[in-house]
Every structure is written in structure tokens, then in C-alpha cells.
Amino acid sequence: MTARAFVPGHVTGFFSVHAHDDPVVAGSRGAGLALSDGVTVTVDPVETVGDGGVVLDGDSVEMPAVTGVVERLGTDARVVAETDLPISAGFGVSGACALGTALALDAATAGGHTERELVAVAHASEVEAGTGLGDVVGQARGGMPIRLDPGAPPRGYLDGLPARPDVEYVTFGGLDTAEVIGGDTETLSRAGEEALETLRTSPTVETFMRACRRFSREAGLQTDEVRAAIEDVQSVGGEAAMAMLGQTVFALDDGLSRAGYDARSCRVTAGATLVGE
Numbered sequence: 001m002t003a004r005a006f007v008p009g010h011v012t013g014f015f016s017v018h019a020h021d022d023p024v025v026a027g028s029r030g031a032g033l034a035l036s037d038g039v040t041v042t043v044d045p046v047e048t049v050g051d052g053g054v055v056l057d058g059d060s061v062e063m064p065a066v067t068g069v070v071e072r073l074g075t076d077a078r079v080v081a082e083t084d085l086p087i088s089a090g091f092g093v094s095g096a097c098a099l100g101t102a103l104a105l106d107a108a109t110a111g112g113h114t115e116r117e118l119v120a121v122a123h124a125s126e127v128e129a130g131t132g133l134g135d136v137v138g139q140a141r142g143g144m145p146i147r148l149d150p151g152a153p154p155r156g157y158l159d160g161l162p163a164r165p166d167v168e169y170v171t172f173g174g175l176d177t178a179e180v181i182g183g184d185t186e187t188l189s190r191a192g193e194e195a196l197e198t199l200r201t202s203p204t205v206e207t208f209m210r211a212c213r214r215f216s217r218e219a220g221l222q223t224d225e226v227r228a229a230i231e232d233v234q235s236v237g238g239e240a241a242m243a244m245l246g247q248t249v250f251a252l253d254d255g256l257s258r259a260g261y262d263a264r265s266c267r268v269t270a271g272a273t274l275v276g277e
């Protein structure tokens with residue numbers, strides 16, 4: 001039996017890195033948005049180990065976060081993921097594929113796991129793959145998650161902003177997540193902790209956007225194109241910031257179009273869910 005899940009894209013606006021030997025406990029703190037543009041993951045369990053694999057938008061790809069989920073759940077599977085989101089550009093596509101695989105593989109095999117267990121499996125696989133630290137828990141929750149503790153449940157306490165704004169985004173290119181989070185993250189993490197403190201003091205969308213801008217500046221992650229796009233949106237009275245970790249700018253409402261960019265639009269949306277065939 002095949003099963004299918006939809007997982008929202010997740011844009012992190014700021015974060016700090018929290019390493020731990022246990023990949024369920026390791027993760028990031030920070031805040032972001034779950035987007036109605038996401039990944040549809042269809043899973044087909046197979047009898048013979050080695051017959052599985054991941055097909056992303058029609059191409060056979062290596063995705064260690066998904067392989068980790070399949071290994072942890074102990075049933076090989078063919079995983080077909082489809083998305084309109086750009087890869088490696090800050091939308092948590094690998095986290096979405098991992099979480100979608102966990103939910104759908106459990107459904108397809110009547111695996112009997114709870115949601116908490118499946119989120120932990122996907123989070124741990126994503127952390128071990130080095131492709132993300134907080135996307136999976138944000139994608140499971142949906143909305144505008146504030147990640148107050150690193151890790152997956154029962155760790156990883158989450159809160160959120162109750163707002164559900166319309167969002168636009170434009171991508172100028174990717175950033176290698178594994179390289180950034182595997183490198184020296186001290187400055188970045190300090191900036192991320194400050195941003196979280198700022199948002200906790202004033203939990204509004206406006207403060208979130210301001211904290212994101214300051215974070216990407218202080219962490220030294222903004223490219224020239226990203227900086228220019230953020231400034232262009234601000235100059236037409238809009239709110240924009242950089243998506244972690246990609247050369248991507250997201251804006252509230254129609255801020256990017258108003259500034260003359262050819263942007264895609266979507267909404268902040270609910271968390272990951274199984275869907276019918």
C-alpha cells in the first residue's frame with residue numbers, strides 16, 4: 001500500500017546551533033514560518049532492502065535525511081517527492097522529505113508509531129545528515145513556530161506567533177546548509193540567541209522581521225543581491241528578510257512584487273499531514 005503526506009516548506013528567519021551527541025536532542029533554537037508551498041511525499045514500501053531510493057521532481061537523488069528515516073523505521077521504500085520549492089535555498093526541502101517519509105511510511109506499513117515518535121525519527125535523521133536542525137519540528141507544528149528549546153519532542157519546546165500572513169519569496173541561489181552548520185557557528189549562534197530574546201520580549205510579526213534582518217546581517221550571511229532586495233522592499237514600505245539557509249528573500253504580503261521583483265506568493269499554513277491518494 002502506498003501513502004502520501006504533505007509537508008509545508010519551512011523558512012527559518014534566525015537560529016542558534018545546539019550540538020549534542022544524541023541527534024534527537026541536538027538542534028537549533030529560532031523562529032520561522034511554515035509555508036503553503038511545500039513537498040508532497042509518496043511512499044511505496046518494498047520487500048527487498050536496496051530496492052528503495054528517492055526520486056525528487058523526477059530525478060533519482062541522494063537524500064541522507066530520507067535514507068535515515070527509512071533505516072530507522074526498518075522497512076525499505078520507494079520515496080517520490082514533488083515540490084515547486086527551490087532546493088538548498090532555505091525552504092527545508094530535505095526536512096520536508098524526511099518528515100513526509102516518516103508519516104507516509106508509517107501509514108503505508110501500519111507501523112503504529114505516534115506523531116511524536118515520527119517527528120523525532122525525521123528530526124534525528126535530518127540532524128545526522130547535516131542538512132537541518134530545526135526545520136522538521138517547525139514543519140510538524142506549522143504556523144510561525146518559535147523554537148524555544150533545541151531538539152525534537154519530548155525535547156524541543158515550541159511556541160508560535162498566532163499570525164498567518166501572506167508571504168512572497170524570491171531566490172537568487174542556494175547556500176550549503178551542511179557547510180554553514182558544520183563550520184564555526186559561534187557568532188551566528190550569539191546573534192540567534194539575541195534575536196530570540198528580542199522576539200520573546202515583543203512577540204509580533206514586525207519584531208520577528210526586524211530580528212531576522214538583524215540576525216542575517218550580524219551572522220554575515222547576506223549576499224549583495226539579498227541585501228539589495230531587502231532594502232528595495234523596505235523602500236516601498238514593505239517588510240522583508242533573508243531565509244536560512246539560502247540566497248532567498250521573503251517578504252510579508254506583496255512586498256517583493258511591489259518592489260518590482262518577480263516573486264512567488266504563498267501563505268503561512270498548518271503543519272504536516274497525511275493526505276488521500
Ligand SMILES: Nc1ncnc2c1ncn2[C@@H]1O[C@H](COP(=O)(O)OP(=O)(O)OP(=O)(O)O)[C@@H](O)[C@H]1O
Nearest residue numbers: 061062063087088089090091092093094131177245
Ligand atoms: N538538485 C539538488 N540540489 C541540491 N541538493 C539536492 C539536489 N537534489 C537532491 N539534493 C539533496 O537534497 C538535500 C538538500 O539539503 P539542504 O539542507 O541543502 O537544502 P534544503 O533541505 O532545501 O533546506 P535549507 O536550504 O532550508 O537548508 C541534500 O541532502 C542533497 O543531497
Ligand SMILES: CC(C)(CO)[C@@H](O)C(=O)[O-]
Nearest residue numbers: 012028132133134135244
Ligand atoms: C539550520 C537551518 C537554518 C537549515 O535550514 C534550520 O534547520 C534551522 O533553523 O535549524
